[in-house]
Amino acid sequence: MQWQIEILLYIILIVAALSALGIRNLLAAVVILNIFSFMSASIMVSMGAIDVAFTEAVVGAGAVGVFNILAILRTSRKSLD
Amino acid sequence: MAAAAGLPPRGDLHAPAHLLVNPAGAPVAGAYYIQHAYKHAGTPNIVTVVLADYRGFDTLGETLVVFTGAISVLFILRRRRP
């Protein structure tokens, strides 16, 4: 049954990617990108790559999220497309 | 996308990357790591052993990448301090 779950995760992943690119509020896009990162970590777990999943989760939540938000706060929050 | 159809299916045990000895006669790294890592380093986590020992130079390069990043950001953004 594993692959059916994975397909679900992949679909969420792709929806998250599309909406992160589509949304105009950059701060919301960052939050969606965090979901994206978490979903990819889940896929990694389901394929047994726990080390990589752990790294991805730590990085996605800890470093990249903070940098993203900082960069947006230092520049502008809105995107024109 | 059509190119992916030529790849070994996901999870296939007989994919070239998972074999013990490849068709050209050389041993394949992945299986070798699994069989020898615990013996060589006394560490159960195979990934750690591969990361730090067998492919230690990659990790050194990775550390250097991080260092490069820090230096680059400093080089780009730092202004003259008073």
Add this chain to the structure above:
Amino acid sequence: MLELIEGYYAYFFLILLFLIGLYGMMIKRNLMKKIFGMSIVQTSVILFWITSAFKENATVTVFDPGIGLENPDLYLNPLPHTLMLTAIVVAVVTLGVSFALIIAIYRNYGTLDEPRLLERTR
């Protein structure tokens, strides 16, 4: 048909993801969006490598005395996992540098919209 889906669906999803990232990098005008596209591309490549390490019915890459070491088919392939740890680090650092560049651009021009930037750099 079902076998085809079971064996290959991951590749198709990941290549689709790669193309989505590519679209974000090429078409989107906001520089921040370009960076998001870049990170999507990197994630898709990383997932592709992880998929290449997968073996059916194999366990994680931590030595288990109950399984033993003789049959490598019982463990996942550790090599791609290792490589992808490095690749993730590289991706993060690239993101950091690109944010630094974005802030430098914003300092100089006050916008992140590419057409406007092209106008102002002229």
Add this chain to the structure above:
Amino acid sequence: MKTPSGSPIIQVAARGLVPVIQIIGLYVFFHGHYSPGGGFQGGVLLAASILLARLSLGTEVSQLLFPARKTIIFSALGALIFAGTGLAALLAGGHFLNYEFLPLPGLEPAELRNWGILIIESGVTLTVMTSLIAIYDEIIGC
């Protein structure tokens, strides 16, 4: 955030969380031999704890926790620990980064490798932690 956060909830939560994250980071680093984790993840967690302190307490106060000026120096030192381990093995007669030849007395080859991995992972941890803090500090512009 250059100034401390005004909300007491954030202040208290950060005060409680920072040491916990640090301990988890150290655990992840030292336990990397037995479970997923290791130098890089531990470094990111340690960096995250200090970033949290910077976010909540403000840049001025958290300088006491880890001064911004020293980050690059420590970053270079961490990578030097790594490369120096390799060089020590080279000088002791082995190949570069071959931990069997490390000049540590009284250990079996397998144990030597074990210790060598620990030493280089500590170098990685130091570099990753300080570099991430350095990137944060430069982006926030202090």
Add this chain to the structure above:
Amino acid sequence: MNPIQIPLLIPVTFLFASLLTPLAGLLGRSWAHLVSLAGAVFVFFLSLKGLGAALAEGPLRYYVSGWLPPMGIEFVLDPLAGFLEVIITGMTVLVLIYARKSVEIENPDKAVPFYTLTMLLMTGLSGMVITGDLFNLYVFLEISALAGYALLAIGGKRAPFSAFRYLTLGTLGAGFYLMGLVFLFMTTGTLNMADMSRMLPLVNGSFTVTTGLILIILGAGLKMGLFPLHTWLPDAYTNASSAATSLIAPVGTKVAAYIMIRMLIISGFPPLIELLTWVAAAGIIAASILAIAQSDIKRMLAYSSVANIGYIALGITLANPLAFIGAMLHILNHALMKAVLFFAAGGIFIKMGTRDIFQLRGLPKKMPFTAGAMLIAVFSMVGIPPTGGFFSKIYLIFGAIEAGTWFFVAVILISTLLNFVYFFRVIQTSFFKPYENGGTTDDDVKYESMEMDEMSPGMLVPTLIISVVIILVGLFNGAIVDKVITPGHPWFSG
């Protein structure tokens, strides 16, 4: 020192230098410069020795951490890699001498990070040349790329934006490379180059392998600025500081070209390269025409770089020995010529305050040595006999004739003509324009009052050294081809 350790020591010395430079920077800027220069000089002699050893005894192999190749990472120094290594490190030494003064003028407070990044860039480039492992190559690629983005981001006001475009395209290139690599890894199960070249004939011809190779070559093409993918290059080179440009322009793109050579050798020159030849030929012509349209000297040189990358790609993809020799010789020549021209452009900008090629009037009077060095480089660029550029073009033309493709012969000849056109404007305005209307215009008055005001010796000496080397390469090109390039050739050494 054991010659077997040379392949290791080349990147590792740079690595240690890059880590020690910021520590030395605590003592002062000149210490940082000294450490990096000492590292570069040491590696230069090391790579000369390594090239000699590789020519005498065949490829030197070093197994890092003592594991045999498919398990561990190996470093290989064959004559081809040694040749490139000598070019890279020699350039580094000269650029570092030049950069001391240039950085002092352009951005003094960033000197220490500049030297550190230079060393990191060189770690990456020399590691890329020397490594025998495809993933290790990616790691080195990223080190050099990150250092390159940062170096190109400092300069004019526009520099961060052009560096950002370089970053996105460069990261995309690295992504393509990694994607192609996973295709190859899944079909062959190995990452070692020697192993891969043994494996590929067994699986060759499948669509998957071809796609993987196309992706890798696309990635390398993005990095080297091959014609349709070159869009980042002119902007990035124009807006960056002159020290950074003269560091990256001569060597950075060459190493990406080297990756392409490696991949083509590993895969045994698959049929798809004919397409690449056409792309390269189109790039030569298009970039030459674009270069004519520029008035900024650095921008013109950047487009000329794109054109010359086209020559190198053309020589590689024609896939016969003579063209290959031409391409290798052109890598050497182009590195030398571009270094001189960018050095001179940087010096001219400092002393004359302009980069417009129509305002270079009086250059020989004001800066005679610079003008002389530039003249030699321009001769070499156009391909006038005693200089090195002539011989590499001759080899390329012979290679094209041998391949029986007269079209490419025509392309090379036409582009030589175009080269002549765009460099002739520089020569004309600077040398042959003493008086126009009897010496009455403002411009003439300015010309009258010009006095000799040469670049400072620290910047002038490297420029002159390279221009002498250009002539020496021209005079002794036979020796270089016989002794160095031919043994490194994949068809000769097997």
